[in-house]
Amino acid sequence: MPLDASLRPPGRVRLEGWDRLRVLAALDTVGMHVAGEHVFFGFGLPLFLILAVALGVSKKAPRPTGRFLRRRVDRILLPWLFWSVVLAGERALYAATHGQATFAWARAEMLLYGPRIHLWFLPLILVAGLLAHLAHRATGSRRAQVGGAVFALLAAAALLALPAQLGAVGWPFEQWLFSVPAVALGFALGRRLAHAPELPSLRRHLLLAFAAFAGGALALAALVPASAAYGFRYAGGLGLLVLAAWLPNVPDRLTRRFTPLMLGVYVLHPVVYLWLIKPALCFVELGDVDALRVGLTFPVTMALVAALRRTGLRSVL
Amino acid sequence: MSELPRHARSADRRLPEPARRWVELVALYVLAPAAYARWGLEFARPIPIVVAAALAAWLTLRADPSFDRRELWRGEAVRAALPGIALRVLLGGAGLVALVLALAPDDFLDFPRQRPLLWALVMVAYPVFSVYAQELLWRTFFFHRYRAILGDGALWIASGLLFGFMHVVFRHWIAVAATLVGGLFFAWSYRRHRSLAAVCLEHALFGCLLFTVGLGSYFYSGAALGR
Numbered sequence: 001m002p003l004d005a006s007l008r009p010p011g012r013v014r015l016e017g018w019d020r021l022r023v024l025a026a027l028d029t030v031g032m033h034v035a036g037e038h039v040f041f042g043f044g045l046p047l048f049l050i051l052a053v054a055l056g057v058s059k060k061a062p063r064p065t066g067r068f069l070r071r072r073v074d075r076i077l078l079p080w081l082f083w084s085v086v087l088a089g090e091r092a093l094y095a096a097t098h099g100q101a102t103f104a105w106a107r108a109e110m111l112l113y114g115p116r117i118h119l120w121f122l123p124l125i126l127v128a129g130l131l132a133h134l135a136h137r138a139t140g141s142r143r144a145q146v147g148g149a150v151f152a153l154l155a156a157a158a159l160l161a162l163p164a165q166l167g168a169v170g171w172p173f174e175q176w177l178f179s180v181p182a183v184a185l186g187f188a189l190g191r192r193l194a195h196a197p198e199l200p201s202l203r204r205h206l207l208l209a210f211a212a213f214a215g216g217a218l219a220l221a222a223l224v225p226a227s228a229a230y231g232f233r234y235a236g237g238l239g240l241l242v243l244a245a246w247l248p249n250v251p252d253r254l255t256r257r258f259t260p261l262m263l264g265v266y267v268l269h270p271v272v273y274l275w276l277i278k279p280a281l282c283f284v285e286l287g288d289v290d291a292l293r294v295g296l297t298f299p300v301t302m303a304l305v306a307a308l309r310r311t312g313l314r315s316v317l
Numbered sequence: 318m319s320e321l322p323r324h325a326r327s328a329d330r331r332l333p334e335p336a337r338r339w340v341e342l343v344a345l346y347v348l349a350p351a352a353y354a355r356w357g358l359e360f361a362r363p364i365p366i367v368v369a370a371a372l373a374a375w376l377t378l379r380a381d382p383s384f385d386r387r388e389l390w391r392g393e394a395v396r397a398a399l400p401g402i403a404l405r406v407l408l409g410g411a412g413l414v415a416l417v418l419a420l421a422p423d424d425f426l427d428f429p430r431q432r433p434l435l436w437a438l439v440m441v442a443y444p445v446f447s448v449y450a451q452e453l454l455w456r457t458f459f460f461h462r463y464r465a466i467l468g469d470g471a472l473w474i475a476s477g478l479l480f481g482f483m484h485v486v487f488r489h490w491i492a493v494a495a496t497l498v499g500g501l502f503f504a505w506s507y508r509r510h511r512s513l514a515a516v517c518l519e520h521a522l523f524g525c526l527l528f529t530v531g532l533g534s535y536f537y538s539g540a541a542l543g544r
Contacts, residue, residue: 017376024369040369041360247373248380286435291362295442 012197017244019259021047024240027298028261032295033118034273035290040227043244046237048121049128049179053186056129058193063135072126072310079316080114080122083267090271110136120172124179134185139191149191153209157216159236164226181234189241199249199302206242212274213238264317265298265307272301338466345370345478346459354486362538363486364447371450374458381461388457394512396544402519406504410526413495417531420491424531439528446523452517453499455480456507473508477501484536491535499523 028044031037056068063071075121088106095100106115113120139148159181163174188209196202201265217231277297281287351361378384417425429436459476467475481497499520507516527536533542 020372027365038361039365041357052444071523229449243373248378250380251378286438289435291437 012136013193013196014249015199015245015249016249016255018051018241019255021143021240021244022200022262023066023255023258025237027294029271030298030301031290031294033270034277034293037290038295040240041236042233043236043240045062045178046182046234047240049125049182050186050189050237052090052125052126053183054190054193055134057132057187057190060133060194062133065133068133069130072129074315076126076129077123079263079267080119080126082112082316084119087119087271088268089117090189090275092261093258094274104116108243117172120175120287121266123151124172124176128179128183128186131183131196135187136191146191149188151198152184152191153212154216156181156234157213157220157231159184160217160220160227160230163230164224178230181195181230185234185238197243203242203245208236210238210242237244258302261305261317264308268305269297270303272304273297276300327521335466338463340465341434342407342463346455347482348507350483350486354488358486358488360543364450364538367454368446371453374454377457378461382459387463388511388513389453390514391510391513392511393515394510395515395518396513398510398515398519399507401506402515404436404523405519406522409499409502409523410530413523413527413532414501416491416495417497421531424534426529427531428533429529436529440525443524443528444517448517448521448524449513452503452507452520455483455530456516461529465529469508473504474501476507477504480504487536487538489535489541491532495527495532495535 023045024040028038028040028042029048031039032042032044056072062068091105092102095105109278113123134147135152143168162180163177166177168174169177171209189206190207192202192209196205214231214235217227217235221228221231273293277300281289281292281296286292305317308314341378345409347446352477353366357366357462375389376527378389379386409440412427455476459479460472464472480500481493482526484496503516503520506519507513524536527533
């Protein structure tokens with residue numbers, strides 16, 4: 001999830017390709033939510049997760065925990081609470097206008113993630129970021145940090161077995177389990193970023209990290225076949241990050257404009273689809289065309305978010 | 318931003334590295350389509366992937382100091398290419414109509430008759446989102462990137478053949494056969510006119526014709542999933 005406007009912690013290499021990937025990852029997620037199939041193999045979610053965790057621990061020295069928490073509260077907790085209230089109202093309105101009981105959809109466990117299922121990402125990333133931050137504080141010396149990063153890489157591969165081992169636990173808890181390896185992987189990546197003064201060496205290390213992780217995931221898949229699908233998505237997400245780092249590191253204006261919109265796109269796309277795109281497509285009898293559902297929901301939501309960011313809502317988008 | 322010094326980067330890109338280019342060519346234009354056709358189609362549709370790959374190719378070309386950016390369009394060459402394009406589209410179009418009448422006469426013009434609005438959308442969206450991306454990858458990027466290892470003579474033939482091969486993702490021989498011929502036309506035209514605009518126009522005309530006359534199901538990933 002694009003929680004920061006810029007991917008560059010001060011003094012680190014800025015990877016323009018990773019910004020572009022966040023846009024593709026958002027498209028992948030929107031595709032899943034509005035058409036029932038991923039646009040990019042489902043690599044988007046691991047990508048968001050890994051990047052969100054990595055950026056929080058990509059400084060050489062960890063921030064004071066209090067400052068870290070204040071920043072996370074502003075950027076994640078408050079937007080999550082705000083949009084939970086708004087989307088609860090929206091969902092009640094939708095139910096009322098569609099012949100359903102106004103609050104029949106409400107469940108007690110929604111207190112953990114929000115009134116619409118896709119909001120699970122925000123509380124998860126809050127906790128995941130905190131865990132990575134605490135690991136950052138616990139690994140003080142550079143040697144401990146390198147060791148921690150290598151351990152985290154291997155742990156991430158091992159954690160791929162978690163959802164398969166625990167079985168069906170319901171949504172969004174399965175998504176949370178799916179996300180656990182990203183904490184370790186993001187930590188490993190963030191620590192490498194912290195010590196990456198030059199792009200060429202970062203590229204080589206990313207390639208090595210990908211090979212190690214993919215090898216681990218492959219070995220695990222041989223032992224726990226049910227973990228293969230998770231391994232595929234994580235390896236794909238990590239592979240795209242590596243690939244993007246190897247592409248020419250040149251900025252472009254469109255990506256700079258689009259990237260800050262992605263949090264809002266993630267939060268608002270189901271609403272845009274349900275209230276606007278779906279009725280419009282059904283009206284012209286094109287509701288069955290998946291490409292149109294995704295191809296319209298994504299840019300329309302971006303336009304809406306861009307407009308809303310010009311208002312007082314900017315702080316929660 | 319920390320990077321290699323500019324002169325070092327430029328020098329690195331100008332150095333021919335035949336082995337590395339061969340690996341890249343085989344990975345991008347042979348292994349990737351084959352792997353996608355075998356394992357990927359169930360998980361993602363081809364057009365967004367082609368568009369994303371084209372974006373990566375565009376970035377790579379843009380950062381290459383030896384690349385002439387005018388090759389990303391060169392619209393002024395369309396006029397000179399038009400007579401050839403018209404002739405090929407007329408002959409090729411007649412061939413496509415004959416093919417659909419021979420293979421599945423009930424499908425002839427079925428798409429515009431059954432779903433006119435969607436057909437109209439495809440006629441607009443296909444050239445914009447799919448054709449340019451494909452031509453950028455299989456013509457401009459390919460010609461620029463692999464001229465050093467293939468040479469001028471083999472370059473356009475390889476480009477055309479690999480363009481046809483890419484259509485294995487649709488899991489039907491008609492898709493491969495038709496685009497093998499089309500790919501050779503496009504590659505030859507690109508070699509002659511060096512105009513991405515001209516080759517996009519020709520590709521778009523053939524593509525729209527193909528969807529219109531009733532061969533679209535051979536070029537549609539949703540239908541390919543059932544094969």
